[in-house]
Amino acid sequence: MIQIKDLHFAYPRQQALFNSLSVHLEAGSITGLLGKNGAGKTSLLKLLTGLLHPVSGELSVMDHQPRKREVSLLNDIYMVPEEFFFPSISIRDYVKAYTPFYPRFDHELLDRILIEFELGNERKLQRLSHGQKKKFLIAFALATRCRLLVLDEPTNGLDIPSKALFRKILAGSLDEDQLVLISTHQVKDVENLIDKIIILDNGEVIFHQTIQEISQKVAFISGTSEEREEAIYSEAVPGGYRLMIPNGLEETEVDIELLFNAITNGHKIG
Amino acid sequence: MVIKSDKAMQTNNSFSFHRLMLLFKQKLIINKRRYPLAIAAFSGGLIISFVFAQTINNFGNWSNMHFVSTFISVFVIVGIAYSAFSFPPFRSKEKSMVYLMLPATNSEKFVFEILSRIVAFIILMPLLYWILANLEGAVFHYYFPELVNYKFSFRDGFLAIVKDGKFEFWALILTLQGILFMFIAPFAGAGYFSKSPLVKTLLTFSIVILSYFLFTFLLTKSLNLQGLHPVGNSLIFMKDSQTVIKLLGIGMVIVNLALLAIAWFSLKEKEA
Amino acid sequence: MEFKNTKGIFLQIADSISEKVVEGKYPPGEKIPSVRDLAAEMGVNPNTVMRTYSELQTREIIDNKRGVGYYVSADAVEIIRKWKRKEFFEIELPLIVRQTRILDITLDELKPYFESPINSNPHENQ
Numbered sequence: 228m229i230q231i232k233d234l235h236f237a238y239p240r241q242q243a244l245f246n247s248l249s250v251h252l253e254a255g256s257i258t259g260l261l262g263k264n265g266a267g268k269t270s271l272l273k274l275l276t277g278l279l280h281p282v283s284g285e286l287s288v289m290d291h292q293p294r295k296r297e298v299s300l301l302n303d304i305y306m307v308p309e310e311f312f313f314p315s316i317s318i319r320d321y322v323k324a325y326t327p328f329y330p331r332f333d334h335e336l337l338d339r340i341l342i343e344f345e346l347g348n349e350r351k352l353q354r355l356s357h358g359q360k361k362k363f364l365i366a367f368a369l370a371t372r373c374r375l376l377v378l379d380e381p382t383n384g385l386d387i388p389s390k391a392l393f394r395k396i397l398a399g400s401l402d403e404d405q406l407v408l409i410s411t412h413q414v415k416d417v418e419n420l421i422d423k424i425i426i427l428d429n430g431e432v433i434f435h436q437t438i439q440e441i442s443q444k445v446a447f448i449s450g451t452s453e454e455r456e457e458a459i460y461s462e463a464v465p466g467g468y469r470l471m472i473p474n475g476l477e478e479t480e481v482d483i484e485l486l487f488n489a490i491t492n493g494h495k496i497g
Numbered sequence: 498m499v500i501k502s503d504k505a506m507q508t509n510n511s512f513s514f515h516r517l518m519l520l521f522k523q524k525l526i527i528n529k530r531r532y533p534l535a536i537a538a539f540s541g542g543l544i545i546s547f548v549f550a551q552t553i554n555n556f557g558n559w560s561n562m563h564f565v566s567t568f569i570s571v572f573v574i575v576g577i578a579y580s581a582f583s584f585p586p587f588r589s590k591e592k593s594m595v596y597l598m599l600p601a602t603n604s605e606k607f608v609f610e611i612l613s614r615i616v617a618f619i620i621l622m623p624l625l626y627w628i629l630a631n632l633e634g635a636v637f638h639y640y641f642p643e644l645v646n647y648k649f650s651f652r653d654g655f656l657a658i659v660k661d662g663k664f665e666f667w668a669l670i671l672t673l674q675g676i677l678f679m680f681i682a683p684f685a686g687a688g689y690f691s692k693s694p695l696v697k698t699l700l701t702f703s704i705v706i707l708s709y710f711l712f713t714f715l716l717t718k719s720l721n722l723q724g725l726h727p728v729g730n731s732l733i734f735m736k737d738s739q740t741v742i743k744l745l746g747i748g749m750v751i752v753n754l755a756l757l758a759i760a761w762f763s764l765k766e767k768e769a
Numbered sequence: 770m771e772f773k774n775t776k777g778i779f780l781q782i783a784d785s786i787s788e789k790v791v792e793g794k795y796p797p798g799e800k801i802p803s804v805r806d807l808a809a810e811m812g813v814n815p816n817t818v819m820r821t822y823s824e825l826q827t828r829e830i831i832d833n834k835r836g837v838g839y840y841v842s843a844d845a846v847e848i849i850r851k852w853k854r855k856e857f858f859e860i861e862l863p864l865i866v867r868q869t870r871i872l873d874i875t876l877d878e879l880k881p882y883f884e885s886p887i888n889s890n891p892h893e894n895q
Binding site: 391399 | 778814
């Protein structure tokens with residue numbers, strides 16, 4: 228679905244953000260895009276959605292060049308940005324104004340999600356809180372049934388129950404021909420939701436594996452200092468250490484934070 | 498207005514009339530409160546100015562010519578301001594993102610902006626003015642029957658201004674292009690500049706015009722062409738006024754087309 | 770000393786389904802939730818649930834009736850018992866044994882816990 232090869236990108240009058248970035252993504256996944264501040268996560272998402280233009284290299288999304296902004300691509304991509312703007316109209320009017328552009332729009336699904344998020348159709352978008360606006364945008368994004376959904380920090384601003392609700396709604400509203408790309412720092416919010424992790428660092432994709440591959444290769448355990456010896460990577464926590472060890476017996480839950488720190492500190496898991 | 502999604506919507510990547518209509522529908526839904534308010538405010542302001550102007554004249558001598566000259570000033574000022582608000586999403590990053598990702602082609606978005614900003618204004622504003630002027634006139638005539646000249650007609654008014662009532666072809670072209678330029682320049686500026694486009698557009702054109710005069714001045718000085726005074730005599734080194742008008746007319750067509758091209762590429766290459 | 774580690778999420782889901790089968794909440798022959806429904810209910814990636822289901826299918830705990838859904842197999846309870854017993858002896862018991870050795874706990878001390886009815890704590894009775 229997404230093919231990037233030797234992508235070069237720089238903002239005007241700035242050092243290159245991506246020098247030779249390559250990544251290949253297929254549909255049927257909820258992929259987490261992780262990276263430190265300034266690693267270029269949002270820029271990458273904007274390149275994919277045609278909001279930024281690459282300097283050179285290959286960038287294709289569903290066989291389109293995003294920078295051309297062709298309708299057949301635009302009506303199959305929806306992005307929930309971190310910061311957004313709504314006109315001062317009701318949810319009902321917004322839906323009337325924007326849905327005709329999306330040929331596969333699922334009004335039933337939208338209504339169902341809006342009920343779960345407790346957002347009435349008559350509510351004025353401008354009067355909603357930031358979190359409520361975000362929930363509306365997420366609902367709208369899912370209801371477009373676009374094959375590529377790009378979510379930039381989707382759980383930022385959501386209250387505690389909404390985060391769980393977000394996971395449930397997302398997990399239950401996708402088809403196999405869709406790809407969801409979630410950029411986030413809040414890894415706890417998307418734990419168990421994502422099935423693939425991409426780590427962006429120093430302008431390159433330095434890690435790209437499925438949760439299954441990760442959990443088959445390494446295990447994440449708590450232990451004492453003696454076990455630190457065999458660990459690939461360890462971090463002190465109250466009462467001992469969190470360890471990433473080569474997997475022996477049984478698969479453990481993937482500790483994304485620990486994995487991220489291990490990878491960005493130069494460790495490899497094979 | 499019910500517009501069903503059709504099959505063409507999924508495949509047509511060049512221009513779909515249907516999607517153009519969807520853009521209008523979207524604009525009307527989003528601004529369904531703002532438009533009536535703006536028109537009401539504009540009409541109210543205009544009627545008050547009519548009454549005010551007529552009071553100064555003691556409700557006499559208010560002729561078609563007055564209406565037309567008021568019209569021209571309102572048309573120019575409001576027109577420039579309205580065109581300068583073209584591409585409204587470009588004023589903020591968040592709005593630009595929504596606008597650029599909206600599934601319509603660049604050409605549809607571009608045509609929509611021209612239609613909704615320039616064409617709609619050129620057609621609707623005179624129409625509204627005509628209705629308001631006649632309405633105000635009729636109401637006044639009802640209460641002050643001694644007023645005779647209450648009816649307003651563009652034709653009569655313009656004929657009163659243009660004394661001989663005849664335009665040469667190139668003069669007509671030049672006038673039309675001049676009017677279009679008035680709209681296209683702020684339109685292109687609004688597409689090209691993100692923040693305070695009108696100010697920047699005016700600044701840009703002042704610089705261009707000043708540089709032109711400076712250039713011709715230095716040219717005549719350096720070439721020692723003492724007999725020619727480009728500013729006073731004629732802008733371009735021509736003595737025949739017909740040729741000047743023709744050249745200016747052609748020049749304006751080119752300038753307008755170039756400005757439209759700038760607006761088009763600004764939209765096409767816009768990043769957010 | 771090693772703390773109890775959290776199993777991979779796909780195994781946790783397998784455990785919870787197996788538990789429901791053993792407890793009789795999903796009796797043999799009963800249809801279990803679809804992949805999408807279970808994913809939505811738990812807020813877990815559908816591919817993870819899919820992995821759980823194929824694991825349970827390999828163990829013949831559930832059957833996939835094409836186009837209809839997943840059903841608890843006739844011998845499910847038996848298979849789960851065998852599987853869980855094996856897991857207990859291989860993984861959980863060694864940990865317990867190790868812990869009792871470290872803490873010097875004798876078999877006699879443990880006995881009352883096995884003799885008292887389920888859900889009651891002999892500690893409280895002492």
